[in-house]
Amino acid sequence: MTASPSTQPAFRNTTQDNEPVINDVVIQVATSNGTGSQSANLVLLRTIFQMGVPVGGKNMFPSNIQGLPTWFTIRANAQGWTARRRDADLFVAMNVESVEEDIAALRPGATLVLHADLEKHLTRDDLIVHVVPFGRLVAEVCPDARLRRLVVNMIYVGVVAWLLELDMEEVGRAIAKQFSGKPKAADLNLAAARAGHAWAEANLPPHRPFVIRRMDRTAGKIIMDGNTAMALGLMYGGLTVFAWYPITPSSSLAEALTDFMAKYRHDAETGKATYAIVQAEDELAAIGIVTGAGWAGARAATATSGPGISLMAEIVGLAHFAEIPAVVIDVQRVGPSTGLPTRTSQGDMMSAYYLSHGDTRHPLLIPATLAECYEFAMQALDLAERLQTPVFIMSDLDLGMNLWMSEPFAPPTRPMDRGKVLTAQDLDRLGGFARYRDVDGDGIGWRTLPGTRHPKAAYFTQGAGHDDAAKRSEKPADWQNNLDRLRRKIDGARNNLPQPAIQTMDNPRAALIGYGTSDEAIAEARHILATQHATPTDYLRLRALPPADSVREFIAAHSRVFVVEQNRDAQVAAILQAEYPDLAPRIGGIVHYNGLPLDAHTVVEGVLSKGSYAP
Amino acid sequence: MSISEPAGAPAVAAAPAAKPAPTNRIGETMAAYKGAASTLCAGCGHDSITSQLIKAFFEMGISPYDVAKMSGIGCSSKTTAYFMSLSHGFNGVHGRAAAIATGSYLANRRLVHVCVSGDGDTASIGLGHFLHMLRRNLPIVYVIENNGVYGLTKGQFSATADKGSTHKKGFENEQTPIDCCALAIEMGCEYVARSFSGDVKQLVPLLKGALAHGGSAVVDVVSPCVTFNNHEGSTKSLKFARENEDPLHEVGFVPYYEPITADYAEGTTITIDLPDQSKLLLRKLEHDYDPRDKIRALELCHRAQEERLFLTGLIYHSPVRGRTLAEQMNLVDEPLAHLPEERVRPAAEVLAEVMEAYR
Numbered sequence: 001m002t003a004s005p006s007t008q009p010a011f012r013n014t015t016q017d018n019e020p021v022i023n024d025v026v027i028q029v030a031t032s033n034g035t036g037s038q039s040a041n042l043v044l045l046r047t048i049f050q051m052g053v054p055v056g057g058k059n060m061f062p063s064n065i066q067g068l069p070t071w072f073t074i075r076a077n078a079q080g081w082t083a084r085r086r087d088a089d090l091f092v093a094m095n096v097e098s099v100e101e102d103i104a105a106l107r108p109g110a111t112l113v114l115h116a117d118l119e120k121h122l123t124r125d126d127l128i129v130h131v132v133p134f135g136r137l138v139a140e141v142c143p144d145a146r147l148r149r150l151v152v153n154m155i156y157v158g159v160v161a162w163l164l165e166l167d168m169e170e171v172g173r174a175i176a177k178q179f180s181g182k183p184k185a186a187d188l189n190l191a192a193a194r195a196g197h198a199w200a201e202a203n204l205p206p207h208r209p210f211v212i213r214r215m216d217r218t219a220g221k222i223i224m225d226g227n228t229a230m231a232l233g234l235m236y237g238g239l240t241v242f243a244w245y246p247i248t249p250s251s252s253l254a255e256a257l258t259d260f261m262a263k264y265r266h267d268a269e270t271g272k273a274t275y276a277i278v279q280a281e282d283e284l285a286a287i288g289i290v291t292g293a294g295w296a297g298a299r300a301a302t303a304t305s306g307p308g309i310s311l312m313a314e315i316v317g318l319a320h321f322a323e324i325p326a327v328v329i330d331v332q333r334v335g336p337s338t339g340l341p342t343r344t345s346q347g348d349m350m351s352a353y354y355l356s357h358g359d360t361r362h363p364l365l366i367p368a369t370l371a372e373c374y375e376f377a378m379q380a381l382d383l384a385e386r387l388q389t390p391v392f393i394m395s396d397l398d399l400g401m402n403l404w405m406s407e408p409f410a411p412p413t414r415p416m417d418r419g420k421v422l423t424a425q426d427l428d429r430l431g432g433f434a435r436y437r438d439v440d441g442d443g444i445g446w447r448t449l450p451g452t453r454h455p456k457a458a459y460f461t462q463g464a465g466h467d468d469a470a471k472r473s474e475k476p477a478d479w480q481n482n483l484d485r486l487r488r489k490i491d492g493a494r495n496n497l498p499q500p501a502i503q504t505m506d507n508p509r510a511a512l513i514g515y516g517t518s519d520e521a522i523a524e525a526r527h528i529l530a531t532q533h534a535t536p537t538d539y540l541r542l543r544a545l546p547p548a549d550s551v552r553e554f555i556a557a558h559s560r561v562f563v564v565e566q567n568r569d570a571q572v573a574a575i576l577q578a579e580y581p582d583l584a585p586r587i588g589g590i591v592h593y594n595g596l597p598l599d600a601h602t603v604v605e606g607v608l609s610k611g612s613y614a615p
Numbered sequence: 616m617s618i619s620e621p622a623g624a625p626a627v628a629a630a631p632a633a634k635p636a637p638t639n640r641i642g643e644t645m646a647a648y649k650g651a652a653s654t655l656c657a658g659c660g661h662d663s664i665t666s667q668l669i670k671a672f673f674e675m676g677i678s679p680y681d682v683a684k685m686s687g688i689g690c691s692s693k694t695t696a697y698f699m700s701l702s703h704g705f706n707g708v709h710g711r712a713a714a715i716a717t718g719s720y721l722a723n724r725r726l727v728h729v730c731v732s733g734d735g736d737t738a739s740i741g742l743g744h745f746l747h748m749l750r751r752n753l754p755i756v757y758v759i760e761n762n763g764v765y766g767l768t769k770g771q772f773s774a775t776a777d778k779g780s781t782h783k784k785g786f787e788n789e790q791t792p793i794d795c796c797a798l799a800i801e802m803g804c805e806y807v808a809r810s811f812s813g814d815v816k817q818l819v820p821l822l823k824g825a826l827a828h829g830g831s832a833v834v835d836v837v838s839p840c841v842t843f844n845n846h847e848g849s850t851k852s853l854k855f856a857r858e859n860e861d862p863l864h865e866v867g868f869v870p871y872y873e874p875i876t877a878d879y880a881e882g883t884t885i886t887i888d889l890p891d892q893s894k895l896l897l898r899k900l901e902h903d904y905d906p907r908d909k910i911r912a913l914e915l916c917h918r919a920q921e922e923r924l925f926l927t928g929l930i931y932h933s934p935v936r937g938r939t940l941a942e943q944m945n946l947v948d949e950p951l952a953h954l955p956e957e958r959v960r961p962a963a964e965v966l967a968e969v970m971e972a973y974r
Contacts, residue, residue, distance in 0.1 A: 222973040232969060238959035240951035241721050260969075264961045272947040274958050276721040281747040285714040288707070288744070292718025295705055296683065296726070297952030299959075300718065315715075318708050408970040411963035416956050449952060450703035450719070451726050453680040460696055462706040472696070 018207065021089075023053050023078035025210040027160060028088035030095045030102050031153065034066030037094070039178055040153035041072040043193070045403060046174035047166050048076045049223055052215040056082030056520075057403040058597060063248065063341045069098035076212060082405070083521035084597040089210050090163060092156050093118060094134070103127075111209060113159055130204055132159055137199055141191045154189040158196020162204065165211040168197060222370070222408050226399035227253035227303075229370040230329060232409065233377025234301055235260050238416045241300040243278040243289035248341045249397040250303040250331040254279075283308035287315040287326065294325040295461060297421070297449040299381045301327035306335040306348050309355065316390050317356025318463040320486070323436065323445065325384035325419065328352075329377070329393045331400040334595045343595030344397035346516055350571040352392050353545055359483055361490050363497055364392045364545040367399065368519040370406035372543070376498065378412055385419035387493055388444060396566070398517045398597040420446040424454035432456040435470040436482065443489030490546065497544035500551055505536035510607045511558035512590075513551075515542040515572065518564045518598050525603035533608060542572065547579060555583045562610075564603055568593045640676035640872065648673045650698040655690055660812030660838030660853070661760045665697045667815060668729070668758070671822035672699065675870065683719050683726040687712040687741060690767050691733035691760035691838070710741025713748035716755055717940075723950035724941050727826065728755040735765050738774040738793040745795070749802035749831050751940045756825040757833050759795055760812070762840040763851035770843030777923065781848030796930050797916035799833040800909060805933035806832035807912070809926065811860050812839065813853070817927060820868035820895065824929070827870070827893040830939055837925065856925060863904045863915075863928035864897040887932050897929060907934045 027044065031037035041057065048055040055076045062068035075082050087107040093099050093114050099121045106112060108126040116133045138152040139145075154175075161171050171193055179186035231253050234242065244254040254277070261275050280286040286302045293300035304312065309330055319326045332348045334340035353364055363383060365376040376393050384391040420440075422433055427448070433456065436445045445468070448457040459470040466482070467473040503526075510529070514522040519541055529535040540554045555561050555576070563573035570589025577584035590606030592598045636644040648669045653662050672682070679701035686692035688709035695704045707715045712730050720728050737745045737759050748755070763776040772780075775795065776788040799807045806828040808821040818836065825832035839845055839853040849855060864885070869875050871892035879898065885905055887895035897906070906912060912931035919926045947954070 220974075222970055224973045228973075232966070236960055236966065238956060240954060240959060241718060243718065264965050265959070267947050267958070270947065271945075273945050274947055274951065274954055276944050276946060276951060278717065278721070278751075280714070281743050284711060285717070285744055285747065288711040288714025289718035289721070291707070292685075292705070292715035292720075293722040293952075294718070295715070296719040296722035297950070298718070298722035300722070314708055315711060322707075408974075409966060411966050412960065416960070448703075449723075450683045451681065451723055451950070452703075453678075455701060457680070458701050458703045460700075460704045460706065463708055464706070 020208055020211045022211055022213050023076060023215060025076050025090060025164065025212070026085045026088045027074045027090045027092070029072045029092040029156065030098050031070055031072075032067050032095050032097065033061055033064060033070040035153065036150035037070070037072065037153045039189075040157045041074065043154070043157050043171065043174045043178050044160060045074050046177060046223070047161065047170045048074065048212055049218050049405070050170045050173060051167060051212055052218050053078065053212055054080040054082060054217050054405060056405065058084060058398065059402060060596070061342050069095050078215060078217070080217070081520070081524040081527075081600070083524050084599045086599050086601055090160065092160065094153070094156065111163065113156060113163070128209070130159070130200075132156070132196075132199065137195050138192065141195045142188060147188070151188060151192045154192035155196035158193040158198070159200045161193065162197045162200035163208055163210070165208060165213075167214070168194070218405060220408065221405050223403055223405050224370055225252070225401055225403055226367070226370055226373045226395055227331065227401060228256040229373035229406070229409070230303075230377045230393070230395065230400070231257035231260055233374040234381070235265060236374070236412055237299065237378035237381035239275065239299050239301055239381060241276050241290065241293035241298040243280045243286040243300070243302050245280050245283045245286050245304065245308060247283075247305045247308050249333055249401045250305050250308075250329065252401060253303045253329065253331060283311040284315065287312040287328065290326045291315055291319045291324050294319070294384070295450070299385065299416075300325070301329065301381065303329035303331065305331050305333045306339070309348055309352055313356045316362070317358065317360050319390045320356065320360050320362065321463055322461050323388040323447070324461070325388055326390040327380045327384050327393065328390055329395060332394065332396040340595045342397070344517070344566065344597055345593060345595065346394070346396055346518070346566040347568075347571070347593070349394060349565075349567065350569070350575065352394060353575060359487075361487075361546070362390050362392055363387065363490065363493055364394050365498055366394045366515045366543055366545070368516050368541065368543075370404050371409060372498075373399065374409045379498065382417040383493070383497070386417050386444070387489060388419060388447065389490070394516060396517055420444060422446050422448050424452050424457065427452075427454045427456045434468050435459045436466065436485070437468040438485050438488075442492050443485045494546040494548050497548065499548050500543055500554070501541040502539070502550070502554060504538045505530060507536055508538040508558075509535045511538045511554070511561045512564055512603075512607070513540045513542055513554070513561055513572075513576070514564040518566060521598040521600045522564055522603055524600035525607070528600060528604050529607055533604070535607060537607065545572075545575060547576065551576070552580055552583070555580060555586060558586070560586050560588065562588050562590045562606065564590045564598070564606070566592050566598055639673050641678055643673070643678070645669065645673050647679060647701060648699050650700045651696050653694070653697045655693065656842045658841040659690070660762065660840070661691055661694050662697070663812040663815070664758065664760055664818070664836055664838055665694050667818045667822060668731075669698045671819050671826065674819070675823055675826055677727055677826065681725065681727050683716075683728050685712045685716040685719065685728060685730040687732050687736035689733040689735050689765070690840075691731055692736060694760070695731050710736050710739070711744055712736060713741060713744035713753075713757070717748060717751065717753055720753055720755065720940070721946075722952040724754070724946065725950055728753075730755055730757045732757065732759055734759060734761045734763060734773040734775040734795075737795055742793070746798060746802050749799055749804040749833070752803065752805070752830045752937050752943075754830050754939050754941075755832070756822065757831065758822070759833065759835045760838040761795070761835055761851070762838050762844055763849070764840050764844040766840045766843055777850040780850040781846065783843055783846055792920065794916050794920055795833065795835045797913060800912050800916070800931050803937065804831045804833050804931075805937060806830065807931040808833070808929050809835045809837070811837050811856050811925070811927055813857060814860060814862070814927060817862060817866050820866040821929065823868040823870070824887070824889060824893070824895045827889040827891045829890045830937065850923065859925040861924055861926050862900055863902050863906075863926055863930070864900055866928060867896040867898070869894045869896060887929065890936055895929060895932075906930055906932050909933070
C-alpha cells in the first residue's frame with residue numbers, strides 16, 4: 001500500500017493499561033486476487049455486522065483477474081465511523097508479492113498475522129506478530145490439495161475471530177449465508193475457520209488488544225454495495241430500457257440490474273419481459289440506444305465510468321439540445337485515460353456537468369449513501385422525463401463497489417412523473433402544438449411520442465438548429481432564443497433537485513462543502529475537529545448540481561468555505577466559483593486524489609492547515 | 616380521423632383536387648405521405664429514392680402515424696424530412712442512427728422503423744453500429760444512399776468509393792472499398808438488396824419487400840452525387856450507373872392482401888416468401904441467380920467487386936427466419952414506452968424480500 005510507515009498518530013483509540021479497545025478496529029487483509037479471499041473477508045464483515053457493531057468493507061483490488069495483490073479493509077466502529085482509515089490495527093499478511101511493503105507500512109504496535117511461509121520477510125520488532133502455519137493447518141482440514149488455495153483464507157478468519165473475540169456461532173452463520181445452497185463448501189469452510197480459531201486459542205498469548213463486543217447498532221439494517229442499490233432504484237423507478245458497455249466499476253450495476261429484472265420484471269400472465277437490457281457494442285451505442293428509447297417514450301438509462309462518459313459526449317449534447325430524457329450513471333474511477341480503473345475518485349464532476357461541445361450543462365445528482373443510490377435512481381428517471389434532458393447520477397467506485405450499511409429501503413411513495421407528453425386527445429383539444437415553445441414559463445416544452453395517431457402530432461427531431469416549432473432554422477434569433485430557454489430550463493431545475501443537507505455547530509470556526517462518498521470521512525473529521533481541536537464546523541453536503549439557492553446562502557454566511565473533493569483540481573469548487581462570481585474568493589478546496597477513499601485525517605489536516613478561521 | 620382531411624398538416628393541405636385523388640387500402644392519398652420540399656442539389660439521386668420511399672409506403676398502405684424515420688448526418692440523412700411529414704423523424708448525430716433506432720424500437724416496437732443513411736454514416740463513422748444492429752436483427756428498413764463521396768463536406772472519398780474511381784480533383788482511390796451488402800450478409804442480415812436510384816421499377820418492389828420482411832433489411836442504393844462525384848472516372852456517376860447497371864432479375868412485389876395475377880413459366884421465376892405472406896417474384900434475366908444461397912450471395916458480392924460489376928436486385932434472402940431482437944428478449948407485446956406504472960414497478964413485498972436477503 002503506502003511505502004512509508006505511518007508515523008502520524010491516527011484517530012484511533014489506544015489504551016495505556018492493557019485494556020482492550022472495544023468495537024473500534026481496522027482489519028486489513030492482504031492476499032492475491034483470484035484466491036477466493038473475498039468470501040473470507042465477507043464472512044468476517046458479516047460476523048461483525050451480525051454482532052450489532054457498525055461495520056464497512058472496502059476492497060482495494062488490482063485491474064487484473066488473478067495473481068496480483070489485493071487488500072480488503074474492514075472497519076468496525078461503535079460510533080458508526082466507517083470511512084477509510086490510513087492505518088490498520090490488525091493486519092493479515094498472506095501475499096508474498098506485497099508482504100515487505102505491507103509490513104513496512106504498519107504503524108508501530110499494530111498486530112500482524114503473518115503466514116509462516118513469509119516469516120523471512122519480517123524485519124521489524126515494533127509489531128505484535130503472530131506467525132501462523134497456514135499451510136499445515138489447511139492441509140489438515142482440506143484433503144483435496146486443489147482446494148487449499150481457497151480454503152486457507154478461512155483459516156485466517158478463525159484466527160482473526162479469536163483475536164477479536166468474535167462469536168464463533170456468528171462466524172458459522174455468516175459462513176452458512178456466504179455459501180448458502182452449497183452445504184459441502186459451507187462445511188469445509190466452517191471446519192477451516194474452526195481450525196484457525198482452535199490453533200489461535202492453543203498458541204497465541206491471551207492478551208487481545210482489540211475486541212468486538214455485541215451491540216445493537218445494526219439491528220434491522222442491510223449491508224449492500226451502491227451499484228446494487230442503484231439497480232434496485234432503477235427497477236422501482238419503472239426503467240424499461242437499459243443499455244450499457246462493460247467497464248469497471250459500473251459493470252456490477254448492470255449485472256445486478258439484469259438479475260433483479262430477470263427475477264421481478266416479467267409479466268405475471270405471459271412471462272414476458274417488461275424491460276429490455278442491451279449490452280451494446282460501445283458506450284456511444286449505449287447512450288444512443290438510451291436516447292432513442294427516451295425519444296420514443298421509454299424510461300431509459302445507462303451506467304458507465306469516466307472513459308465511457310468521454311465517448312458519450314456527443315450524443316449527450318444531442319439529447320440536451322434535442323431535449324430527450326436520458327439517465328446516465330457515472331460510477332467514477334480514477335482518470336485521465338485508463339488511469340486506475342479499480343480505484344475511486346470524484347474526477348468526472350466537471351466533465352459530466354458540462355459534457356459535450358457548445359453551451360451544455362446537465363443536472364447532476366450526487367448520492368452519498370445506499371439509500372440515496374436507490375432514491376436518486378428513481379428520481380433521476382422522473383427528472384429526465386420532466387426536464388426532457390440527460391440527468392447524471394454521480395456515484396463512484398467506493399460507493400458503487402464497496403459494502404455499506406443502511407436502513408432498509410422504503411417502497412416509492414410518489415407515482416412516476418412521465419413529464420409533459422401530449423396525447424392525440426390533447427392535440428384535438430389544443431388544435432396543435434409547438435415542440436419547443438415555452439408555454440409554461442419553465443423552459444420546458446411539450447412533446448408528443450412517435451406513434452401518436454394525430455395529424456398534428458409529428459415533429460422532426462434534430463440536433464441541428466431549430467425554431468420553437470422544431471423546424472430547421474439557422475436564424476440568429478432562433479438559435480439564441482433556444483439556448484436561452486435551455487439555460488432557463490436547467491437553471492430552473494435547481495430547487496427541484498435533491499436539496500443540500502446542512503449541519504451546523506455552535507460557534508463554527510470552519511465551513512465545509514462536500515458531496516458523495518466524502519461524506520463519511522467529513523462526518524468523522526468534524527467530530528474529531530470539534531472534540532480534539534476545538535474547531536466546530538458547519539457543513540453543507542451538496543446533493544445535486546446546479547446548486548440550490550441554499551448553497552449560495554451557505555457560502556454567503558461564511559467568510560471562507562472549503563469544498564472537500566476527491567479530485568486534483570477542486571472541480572466542484574470551480575463550478576461554484578463560476579456559479580457565484582461575487583463569492584468566488586471565499587471558496588477554496590481540500591482535495592484528495594491518490595485513488596484511495598478519502599479518510600478523516602486528510603480533512604482534519606486540511607481544515608487545520610488552511611480552512612479554519614482565526615480564533 | 617383520416618390523415619387526408621383538410622385539418623391535416625400543412626404539407627398535406629394544399630391540394631384542392633378536382634377529381635378525388637387515388638387512395639390506398641387504408642383510404643389515404645399520396646399527399647399523406649409527402650414531406651417538406653427537398654433542399655438537395657437538383658438531380659440528386661437521393662430525391663429519387665425519397666420519391667420511391669413515398670410510393671412504397673403509400674402503396675403498402677402503412678399509416679404514417681406508425682412510422683419512425685431515423686437518420687444520421689449527411690445529405691442522405693436530411694431526406695427523412697422530405698417524406699412523410701406525418702411521421703415522427705429523428706435526425707440524430709453522424710453514424711449513430713442504428714443505435715438510436717435500436718432504442719426507439721425497444722421503446723415501441725409497433726413502430727415501423729425506417730432509416731435513411733449514407734455511405735459515410737454507414738461504412739465509416741457508424742460502421743460498428745450498423746454491423747451490431749444487423750447482428751441483433753433489429754426490425755428496420757435500412758436504406759443506404761450510396762454515392763461514394765461525402766457530399767455535405769464537398770466531395771471527399773467515402774469508404775465505399777471503388778478502387779480506381781477518381782476524385783473530382785483527378786486522383787484515384789487506392790483503398791479497398793467497403794461493401795455494405797457483403798458485410799450485411801456476414802452479419803446475419805436476412806434481407807440484402809442493391810439497387811440504383813434511377814431504377815424506379817426495381818427499387819420500389821425491393822423497398823416493399825424490405826418493409827414486409829420484418830427483420831433487419833438492408834437496401835444499398837447507388838445514388839449518384841451530381842455535384843461532387845458525377846465526373847468521368849467516377850464509378851458512382853449517373854452515367855456510369857446507367858450504363859453499367861446489370862439487374863440480376865426483374866423484381867415484382869405481391870403484397871399478402873393481393874392475389875398473384877401474373878403467370879410465370881416454370882423455371883423462369885423465383886418466389887421469395889416473406890414473413891407476412893407477401894412475396895417477391897424474381898424473374899430470370901441473363902443471370903441464373905438464386906438469392907437464397909448465402910455462400911453464393913457472398914461470392915456474388917466479391918465477384919462484383921473484383922470485376923467491377925454493378926449488379927442490382929435482391930442479393931440475399933435467408934430461407935430461414937431468425938428471431939428478431941424483441942423475440943430474443945422475450946418482450947411483452949405492448950410498447951415498453953406505454954406500460955403503466957403497475958406493470959413496471961414491482962410490489963412493496965418484492966422490495967421487502969430483497970431487503971431481507973441483504974440483512
